[in-house]
Amino acid sequence: MNKLFRGIMPALVTPFDSEGRLKARSAEAIIKYELAAGVDGFYVNGATGEGLFLSEKTRMDMIETALAACAGRVKLINHVGAVDTLQALRLAKHSAEVGCDAISSLVPNYIAAYTTEQILDYYRRLHGESGLPVLVYCTHLAGSAPYEFMKRVMEVEGVIGCKYTLPDYYSMHRITELNGGDINVINGPDEMLICGLVMGADGGIGSTYNLMPDRFLRLFRAYSEGRLEEARQIQFGINKVVSVLLSHGVIAAVKETLNRMGFDAGSVAYPGRTFSKADSDAFIAELRQSGYEI
Numbered sequence: 001m002n003k004l005f006r007g008i009m010p011a012l013v014t015p016f017d018s019e020g021r022l023k024a025r026s027a028e029a030i031i032k033y034e035l036a037a038g039v040d041g042f043y044v045n046g047a048t049g050e051g052l053f054l055s056e057k058t059r060m061d062m063i064e065t066a067l068a069a070c071a072g073r074v075k076l077i078n079h080v081g082a083v084d085t086l087q088a089l090r091l092a093k094h095s096a097e098v099g100c101d102a103i104s105s106l107v108p109n110y111i112a113a114y115t116t117e118q119i120l121d122y123y124r125r126l127h128g129e130s131g132l133p134v135l136v137y138c139t140h141l142a143g144s145a146p147y148e149f150m151k152r153v154m155e156v157e158g159v160i161g162c163k164y165t166l167p168d169y170y171s172m173h174r175i176t177e178l179n180g181g182d183i184n185v186i187n188g189p190d191e192m193l194i195c196g197l198v199m200g201a202d203g204g205i206g207s208t209y210n211l212m213p214d215r216f217l218r219l220f221r222a223y224s225e226g227r228l229e230e231a232r233q234i235q236f237g238i239n240k241v242v243s244v245l246l247s248h249g250v251i252a253a254v255k256e257t258l259n260r261m262g263f264d265a266g267s268v269a270y271p272g273r274t275f276s277k278a279d280s281d282a283f284i285a286e287l288r289q290s291g292y293e294i
């Protein structure tokens with residue numbers, strides 16, 4: 001049974017200081033805020049969590065902090081993908097030692113284009129090091145044929161499915177039918193969550209969920225209970241906010257919004273955007289106009 005994850009799972013931001021050290025208290029406060037809203041789980045150290053830009057220690061501190069803050073209430077998926085693939089293997093092992101429910105990784109084609117066999121071997125080893133279920137992070141790094149890629153990677157022991165962040169929902173639906181339908185497919189693009197649900201995704205993982213857990217939870221519930229028109233309207237409301245966030249650089253904008261909510265989320269990794277006071281005020285004014293209450 002591969003469908004381990006379902007519902008609304010924020011891709012957590014990682015708050016760190018100017019030296020790249022985790023601000024654990026801030027991470028804890030953000031996690032508690034999401035838990036109070038009723039989210040179903042978290043995706044840690046992913047693209048939104050800036051995992052690729054952080055030290056191994058900060059990544060380990062972040063997942064340990066998240067596990068402690070959740071205390072078993074919801075499931076945690078740790079993204080272990082790293083440019084240093086040996087680090088990814090170590091992070092996989094660490095994930096199991098500290099008690100994660102699953103690991104995930106981008107396809108390691110960051111610069112080199114590996115062969116499918118090499119990539120399958122990478123996922124095989126991630127599972128081998130950890131014994132944990134593996135959710136492939138399927139993006140453009142998986143190549144131009146995501147269905148064919150997922151078909152192959154589902155042959156690897158321990159791979160349960162994917163977090164799918166591509167705009168091709170035809171391929172997503174075909175992927176949901178792999179392995180006789182026993183595959184866990186989670187939607188990536190927040191602005192198209194409803195498309196993913198309609199095409200068979202079991203839930204969503206997203207960066208803007210950090211700011212609007214309640215709206216995404218309502219969307220998921222409306223869709224699950226057959227109220228499609230209501231779900232559509234919630235999505236369209238969400239998208240007004242998402243378009244403002246995207247226009248400011250989504251991760252930087254999510255962090256700045258959390259800062260303004262009092263969470264001390266800090267800035268994105270260098271050389272990413274930092275907000276001056278005037279920038280921040282202008283951004284927040286736009287966000288309010290899009291219907292986001294802050």
Ligand code: MN9
Binds near residue numbers: 205242
């Ligand atoms: O798939 C996120 N993707 C990245 C997860 O962070 C690259 C999404 O949540 C997007 O940030 C979001 C905005 O486009 O949909």
